[in-house]
Amino acid sequence: MKLVIASRNQHKVTEIKAILGKISGLEIVSLNGYAVPEIIEDQETFQGNAAKKALETAKHINETVLSDDSGLMVDALHGAPGVYSARYAGAGATSRQLCEKLLRELKNVPAARRTACFATVLVVADPRKILHTAEGKCAGLITEDMRGNNGFGYDPVFYFPPLKKTFAELSPEEKNKHSHRRRALENLLIQLKPKFSGGH
């Protein structure tokens, strides 16, 4: 079976290949080389956006497609920025702008109430229907200032208690071991493995 990853982000493609590559009989390819119009992420949930991206892309290229949608949910902000994570500080905002906006919004929120979680939803669809959905979450706390230079997005303000560091203070390898994307991929792997006789 061929699985096309609905992303041109090389970092994501590499991470997905590393985990799902454990399944023999599954050929994983990126979207490079396919002509697909941009799909607008206008749904109210990660699940809705990932499903829309997977189904529409699958129909365009007539293949089985894996798509993902992720974001940060902050409890004191009732789950914001959520599906608006990328646009929280305006279109094209930098990581610094996103982090600064979040820190401003949480200015008077005490440490104990700065709980948050990253979430990823992965959807596999063929041109007719959704075949699999898998979710991954990673719980943490929002810091009071930015720390670390690695990663992207909200990594400098997302403190991960098990490693006592922000995501931006972790090496890419360390982050990939614990991230919400990794957990969603492991959950998808559990669903896909039984479909492939050679899986181990």
Ligand code: IMP
């Ligand atoms: P995407 O759906 O994976 O493109 O994520 C949407 C937005 O959520 C990104 O633009 C980031 O702002 C934020 N985000 C998702 N995953 C992460 C992460 O691992 N670290 C930091 N920010 C993230």
